[in-house]
Amino acid sequence: MTTEADPIRFAHVTDWVFDLDNTLYPHHSNLFAQIDVKMTAYVSELLKLSREDARKLQKELYLEYGTTLNGLMTRHGIDPDDFLEKVHDIDYSWLKPDPVLGAAIRQLPGRKFIFTNGDRGHAERTARQLGILDDFDDIFDIIAARLTPKPAPETYGRFLELFGISSPNAVMFEDLARNLAVPKALGMTTVLIVPRNFEPTFSEIWERDVNNEDEVDFVTDDLARFLFSIVQAPAA
Incomplete structure (x- = not known):
């Protein structure tokens, strides 16, 4: 290297x-930090979890499935279009x-x-x-x-x-x-x-x-x- x-x-x-x-x-620039926060909020709302528990699960899904989206689709059958729209609703x-x-x-x-x-x-x-x-x-x-x-x-x-x-x-x-x-x-x-x-x-x-x-x-x-x-x- x-x-x-x-x-x-x-x-x-x-x-x-x-x-x-x-x-x-x-x-x-921390643009992705906005997406990260949105993903935590999505998991929290979807599964009625506290922010702390939602974030823990979010990272677990990320590590196991490559992306939080892939994990939520596999485990909970979410609509990917809904997820992508909501987590990318950020300030560019x-x-x-x-x-x-x-x-x-x-x-x-x-x-x-x-x-x-x-x-x-x-x-x-x-x-x-x-x-x-x-x-x-x-x-x-x-x-x-x-x-x-x-x-x-x-x-x-x-x-x-x-x-x-x-x-x-x-x-x-x-x-x-x-x-x-x-x-x-x-x-x-x-x-x-x-x-x-x-x-x-x-x-x-x-x-x-x-x-x-x-x-x-x-x-x-x-x-x-x-x-x-x-x-x-x-x-x-």
């Missing part, structure tokens, strides 16, 4: 794949437009995709607020994944097949190392996005991936700088 981009190791890349939350925007104005990131993405040779466990609407609103929506060729969301979230192997398979991507010619950027295990096994280059200065923010211990570091080729706390360094171009 290295923190410095090596242009030679990216020269073969034709498809650039980006997770959304806490990857295309920085951890310290917290995000600041990021023209430097947009410029960094645009200068990459090849296609660019957003690959998220959220839904397309959330991805579009987030990317639009950042000013980078038009810099992507397409979005692969939880609906396209047939409601099976990363890190399920079949979900990566659907993504690659849908867009005709050869995995050895692709790179994936993620904030969760466990979501890089399958891409790494498929031959993709993997880049882990961490909080600025490599320090924790609101994230809790259940979100950590200390056992998945072997899945990571590169790590960075500054996505735009990293992307610019791949083609050896200075950031604006």
Whole structure:
């Protein structure tokens, strides 16, 4: 694992794949924290639990099923559309437009995709607020994944097949190392996005991936700088 981009190791890349939350925007913006609170409230209302018990169950579902949604569908048969609508009813104005990131993405040779466990609407609103929506060729969301979230192997398979991507010619950027295990096994280059200065923010211990570091080729706390360094171009 290295923190410095090596242009030679990216020269073969034709498809650039980006997770959304806490990857295309920085951890310290805490946008996902709003979603996290909404999910806790949803679980609390659905099952008539206290906030403390709802949050405990929420994390249990997350760890066992990959996402809270997947766990609620499996155990309680909830309507996924209702869940996705309610938990993504958040204030996107917290995000600041990021023209430097947009410029960094645009200068990459090849296609660019957003690959998220959220839904397309959330991805579009987030990317639009950042000013980078038009810099992507397409979005692969939880609906396209047939409601099976990363890190399920079949979900990566659907993504690659849908867009005709050869995995050895692709790179994936993620904030969760466990979501890089399958891409790494498929031959993709993997880049882990961490909080600025490599320090924790609101994230809790259940979100950590200390056992998945072997899945990571590169790590960075500054996505735009990293992307610019791949083609050896200075950031604006």
